[in-house]
Amino acid sequence: MVxxxxxxxxxxHGIVVLDLSRILAGPTATQILGDLGATVLKIExxxxxxxxxxxxxxNYARASNGDPTDLSAYFMSSNxxxxxxxxxxxxxxxxxxxxxxxARADVVIENFKPGGLAKYRLDHATLCxxxxxxxxxxxxxxxxxxxxxHRPGYDLMAQGYGGIMSLTGEPDGQPLKVGVGxxxxxxxxxxxxxxxxxxxxxxxxxxxxxxxxxxxxxxxxWLVNEGINFLTSGNLPERRGNAHPNxxxxxxxxxxxxxxxxxxGNDAQFxxxxxxxxxxxxARHPDYATNLKRIxxxxxxxxxxxxxxxxxxxxxxxxxxxxxxxxxxxxxTVKEALETDQASARDTVISISKDTVQGGSVKLLGNPLxxxxxxxxxxxxxxxxxxxxxxxxxxxxxxxxxK
Ligand SMILES: CC(C)(COP(=O)(O)OP(=O)(O)OC[C@H]1O[C@@H](n2cnc3c(N)ncnc32)[C@H](O)[C@@H]1OP(=O)(O)O)[C@@H](O)C(=O)NCCC(=O)NCCSC(=O)C(=O)O
Numbered sequence: 001m002v003x004x005x006x007x008x009x010x011x012x013h014g015i016v017v018l019d020l021s022r023i024l025a026g027p028t029a030t031q032i033l034g035d036l037g038a039t040v041l042k043i044e045x046x047x048x049x050x051x052x053x054x055x056x057x058x059n060y061a062r063a064s065n066g067d068p069t070d071l072s073a074y075f076m077s078s079n080x081x082x083x084x085x086x087x088x089x090x091x092x093x094x095x096x097x098x099x100x101x102x103a104r105a106d107v108v109i110e111n112f113k114p115g116g117l118a119k120y121r122l123d124h125a126t127l128c129x130x131x132x133x134x135x136x137x138x139x140x141x142x143x144x145x146x147x148x149x150h151r152p153g154y155d156l157m158a159q160g161y162g163g164i165m166s167l168t169g170e171p172d173g174q175p176l177k178v179g180v181g182x183x184x185x186x187x188x189x190x191x192x193x194x195x196x197x198x199x200x201x202x203x204x205x206x207x208x209x210x211x212x213x214x215x216x217x218x219x220x221x222w223l224v225n226e227g228i229n230f231l232t233s234g235n236l237p238e239r240r241g242n243a244h245p246n247x248x249x250x251x252x253x254x255x256x257x258x259x260x261x262x263x264x265g266n267d268a269q270f271x272x273x274x275x276x277x278x279x280x281x282x283a284r285h286p287d288y289a290t291n292l293k294r295i296x297x298x299x300x301x302x303x304x305x306x307x308x309x310x311x312x313x314x315x316x317x318x319x320x321x322x323x324x325x326x327x328x329x330x331x332x333t334v335k336e337a338l339e340t341d342q343a344s345a346r347d348t349v350i351s352i353s354k355d356t357v358q359g360g361s362v363k364l365l366g367n368p369l370x371x372x373x374x375x376x377x378x379x380x381x382x383x384x385x386x387x388x389x390x391x392x393x394x395x396x397x398x399x400x401x402x403k
Contacts, residue, residue, distance in 0.1 A: 016039045017034070025215060114144045132206070261331060364382075
């Protein structure tokens with residue numbers, strides 16, 4: 001689908017977001033707000049060439065002569081529907097522009113190290129004193145308070161500090177991070193939720209507020225069942241590879257031509273699975289009849305199932321289990337996933353026109369939100385560095401920065 005300026009609408013149409021964030025967590029939040037219709041002004045540092053991820057290659061959209069542009073794949077993953085405005089906020093003139101933009105904005109999002117914006121008088125206390133209706137969201141590694149608040153933080157550190165790495169990987173292997181910056185992405189999601197709730201409060205009361213979000217706080221909040229498993233039992237959750245601490249069988253199993261995933265969530269599904277194996281009595285065996293017994297006898301059952309499944313082909317198990325209503329599925333590569341008929345039916349891959357790159361458009365991952373009345377819109381491809389500076393300053397009636 002190729003979207004155009006004319007479709008610019010959406011539930012957040014009219015909301016202006018002043019985006020002082022960079023890298024992934026903050027940009028994820030502001031991209032979602034942009035998809036929902038907000039005008040997002042992304043402020044980039046002219047001294048460094050902008051958002052750090054513009055340099056996070058090796059994959060780039062290429063200019064028509066084949067040269068890489070400043071649109072790295074990483075940058076493009078979280079910066080559509082934004083205008084890039086190059087402003088040096090270390091100068092008084094730049095700070096003055098940011099203050100003028102903040103006066104027109106509904107939301108400010110930033111991810112400087114705590115205290116980093118106070119020296120420019122662009123911190124929450126200063127901007128919200130001047131504009132009490134402003135929703136101001138600060139993203140940091142560890143939060144604005146606490147003994148570690150001064151520390152910079154990247155996704156990897158959050159996944160290590162917050163416990164998720166200790167749970168990810170094989171029992172006898174090293175701790176592993178999740179394959180993408182999930183701590184950043186989840187922090188961005190929470191930022192979006194926080195901003196939307198704060199806008200609702202502001203609409204009712206006129207009152208803005210400060211949202212203080214940390215990569216580490218959000219990562220610990222999504223330890224979900226494993227966090228509570230520990231709090232309830234005092235037992236340390238361990239790495240289990242693909243297995244589940246609270247459900248059996250729920251794992252990857254090898255078949256003759258690869259692996260597939262089996263996710264049996266209740267006893268009726270287990271019965272149907274055993275029927276498929278041609279071993280209906282297994283589901284009534286006292287060691288395996290209930291999920292609790294299956295957890296207790298996990299090792300014996302898993303070994304029995306590994307032996308039983310190895311001679312099937314992937315298509316045999318996947319088709320057979322689907323027919324019996326047993327949750328199971330493939331382990332796709334990214335290519336396989338994005339080329340599934342499901343991805344195609346759900347507009348998972350989108351295309352937005354960009355006349356400065358080869359082919360005249362960029363391919364991105366679509367927003368998964370499907371609204372019945374106010375669909376998300378794809379109005380702007382990810383911007384080149386500073387591409388909209390002049391237009392934005394003119395549109396907001398602001399004099400350009402003094403060089
Ligand atoms: C991301 C960081 C580790 C980057 O660390 P640093 O680069 O050392 O710190 P800062 O953010 O303070 O920015 C460095 C300097 O750039 C300056 N700076 C920034 N923007 C501007 C503009 N527009 N103009 C002029 N100067 C600027 C800023 O004032 C600092 O100046 P001086 O003060 O003079 O040095 C940190 O910002 C951080 O912890 N942020 C919060 C958590 C977070 O968002 N982490 C990344 C998630 S994404 C991720 O992890 C992933 O993708 O993987």
